[in-house]
Amino acid sequence: MDFAFDARTEELRAKLLAFMDEHVYPAEAVAEEQRAQLASPWDTPAVVEELKAEARRQGLWNLFLPDSEYGAGLTNLQYAPLAEITGRSPQLAPTALNCAAPDTGNMEVLTQFGDEQQKKQWLQPLLAGEIRSAFAMTEPEVASSDATNITTYIERSSDGTDEYVVTGRKWYISGAMNPDCKIFIVMGKTDPDGEDIRRQQSMILVPRDTPGVTVKRAMQVFGYEDHSHGGHAEVIFDHARVPVSNLIGEEGGGFAIAQARLGPGRIHHCMRLIGMAERAIELMCRRAVSRTAFGKALAQQGVVHNWIADARVTVEQLRLLVLKTAWLMDTVGNRGAHTEIQSIKIATPRAVVDIIDRAIQLHGAGGVSQDFPLAELYAGARTLMIADGPDEVHQRSLARRELKKYL
Structure with missing residues (x-):
């Protein structure tokens, strides 16, 4: 095992360290001041968009994606020291580089498992930093540490329409309070009585503006609402209907x-x-x-x-x-x-x-x-x-x- 940084990692580290000193650390106080003046604390301060534009200009963008077609094409070993640097300002730096969770994981899912239409409609604007997303898995009524417990249902419509109907209650859904969060990846059960408990679940794309989707409230973490990350929300899916084409991968592939x-x-x-x-x-x-x-x-x-x-x-x-x-x-x-x-x-x-x-x-x-x-x-x-x-x-x-x- 050789953990010495290669030339590309050294180059990106130098650029990122300078970016942090020149732009990110000075922006921490500015972001708080601007947020206090916003109509909603969930809106994005202007300085964050400025940081994103500068990071993209410098080539410090989508560093987390190993697929060079979509991201920087870095290995995990190359990305590790860069992610560490962003951790020094976790409220700003990951977002500035379009490397913030849960968008990173959602982009990885769409890259690996999404079809061409899903990539065009949702992956491309996520890669461009034009929208945000959320991953809806955790539920308040069950021990979600065991994903087989999930009770949200994803059922085929019984009225002959080519749709799925999503019903369930999720919470601590990171990023969902941000008005720029336009899409949820929802995990639920399409086959709740299936013999293989790891083939009962599926994942589906549910746009935020779908009728039946309600972002009910922000959940606090030790009293913090985590405005900079778009909060952690309780979300209700009350018979929310989406096209069958919104299913990611195949039925039973969610786990x-x-x-x-x-x-x-x-x-x-x-x-x-x-x-x-x-x-x-x-x-x-x-x-x-x-x-x-x-x-x-x-x-x-x-x-x-x-x-x-x-x-x-x-x-x-x-x-x-x-x-x-x-x-x-x-x-x-x-x-x-x-x-x-x-x-x-x-x-x-x-x-x-x-x-x-x-x-x-x-x-x-x-x-x-x-x-x-x-x-x-x-x-x-x-x-x-x-x-x-x-x-x-x-x-x-x-x-x-x-x-x-x-x-």
């Missing part, structure tokens, strides 16, 4: 599509989490050398030394594991990297939460305030111990794979 979608999504989250940890370490060090308590700088306190040293060791370990996972995904595929994908999904969020927590402690009251990004970083990192499968599901699967060697 397999979800697994294909979640592999890259999980590693992308972990890449960005490392960037979040690096931002927390930077803030911790700046605070330590600038604050005095009990007659000496915080940087002279032994416990602060321990926090900073432990954080640095942890980040270096996590980065190596993420890079190994990216390398395996590139060389043996997502299935061959299953153990490593689950390992980083377990290890990275919980370790980064701990690092951010130490940074908050070092900042005192400021750490939990809106004057520093730490509280929001904490909320985002802590959520990822649940999102894309809670830790316990991955631990269960990983343990079973290990035990299988001895049974």
Whole structure:
């Protein structure tokens, strides 16, 4: 395994680091000021569109897509250090580069499984950053960590029309509050009584303006509504009718599509989490050398030394594991990297939460305030111990794979 950056990665890293310094970090405060003046907090501040235009001009666009027909054509190993950099400003940078979830996963689904009409109607405007999208899987009434529990129905119309009827209730549907979110990829059951529980589900495209679709409310995460990412909404599908041609792939293929979608999504989250940890370490060090308590700088306190040293060791370990996972995904595929994908999904969020927590402690009251990004970083990192499968599901699967060697 050679994790040295190749020439193209080095070039993109240099451009992206400069883009962050010159455009993204200065825009963080501007975006908040502009958002306060908007008619709706879910509208996109003008500075975000300016960032997108500049990123596209510089060729820092759709870096996540390995398919060169649609994206930058980077491998996972090439994209990893770039995603890490964007994680330092998770509210702005991924969106600026058109590399923000859930659009990334939805574009991957349409690239791999969409037909030509679906690509033309929905993938192309997503690739251009003209619209946003949402992925509607999680439900409030069932344990959605087990996708076979999903109760949303996708039924063929009984009145002779060539349509599917979608009925169900979803929540924590990321991005759905954004008025630019024009399309939902909905996971539901087309064959709820089928013998194979992993062939009961299908995925279907449901435009936001479809009669019967109601974006009911924004769900909070530790009190945050996450305006910059378009929120996390509760969405009702009440006999929403869409053409049969809106089905993605085949009936019964939803579970397999979800697994294909979640592999890259999980590693992308972990890449960005490392960037979040690096931002927390930077803030911790700046605070330590600038604050005095009990007659000496915080940087002279032994416990602060321990926090900073432990954080640095942890980040270096996590980065190596993420890079190994990216390398395996590139060389043996997502299935061959299953153990490593689950390992980083377990290890990275919980370790980064701990690092951010130490940074908050070092900042005192400021750490939990809106004057520093730490509280929001904490909320985002802590959520990822649940999102894309809670830790316990991955631990269960990983343990079973290990035990299988001895049974």
